[in-house]
Amino acid sequence: MAGDLSARSRFDEVFAIHLALKSAIQTRLLDRHAKARAAAEAMRRHLESERSVYGKQLKMIALMEKGASLADLSRRLRCSRRTVFRYLNNLQEGGVTLNLENGTYRVDREVVRLLRR
Numbered sequence: 001m002a003g004d005l006s007a008r009s010r011f012d013e014v015f016a017i018h019l020a021l022k023s024a025i026q027t028r029l030l031d032r033h034a035k036a037r038a039a040a041e042a043m044r045r046h047l048e049s050e051r052s053v054y055g056k057q058l059k060m061i062a063l064m065e066k067g068a069s070l071a072d073l074s075r076r077l078r079c080s081r082r083t084v085f086r087y088l089n090n091l092q093e094g095g096v097t098l099n100l101e102n103g104t105y106r107v108d109r110e111v112v113r114l115l116r117r
Contacts, residue, residue: 011094014054015115018047050077057087061115064098064107073105 021044024030030037049055056077060068063076073084088105092098099106 011054011057011090011096014047015094018044018054053087057091058115060087061091061096061107061111064105065109065112067104067106069103069105
């Protein structure tokens with residue numbers, strides 16, 4: 001399941017799942033079910049890691065908070081320009097507003113605030 005989820009590129013769907021996992025862990029909803037809590041924590045860690053598309057998209061958003069060029073994103077994510085464009089398209093399809101000005105990509109601070117919940 002985690003492998004299938006981490007390979008998906010629908011940012012909005014994985015974002016909703018990620019928020020639900022974080023909420024269940026933070027509110028201690030799963031405390032009575034040790035196996036379920038462990039599975040939720042493992043899935044959250046995997047989603048946030050750079051081994052998943054979603055994790056790379058999270059890193060990309062953090063980089064774009066301060067502004068990043070296409071070359072910066074490609075280098076920091078260790079991927080091709082084409083992959084960066086694919087991730088940018090996935091973010092836009094998921095409702096994330098991206099701004100490109102003078103070759104620098106930026107993301108709205110509200111998006112970053114939502115992700116840090």
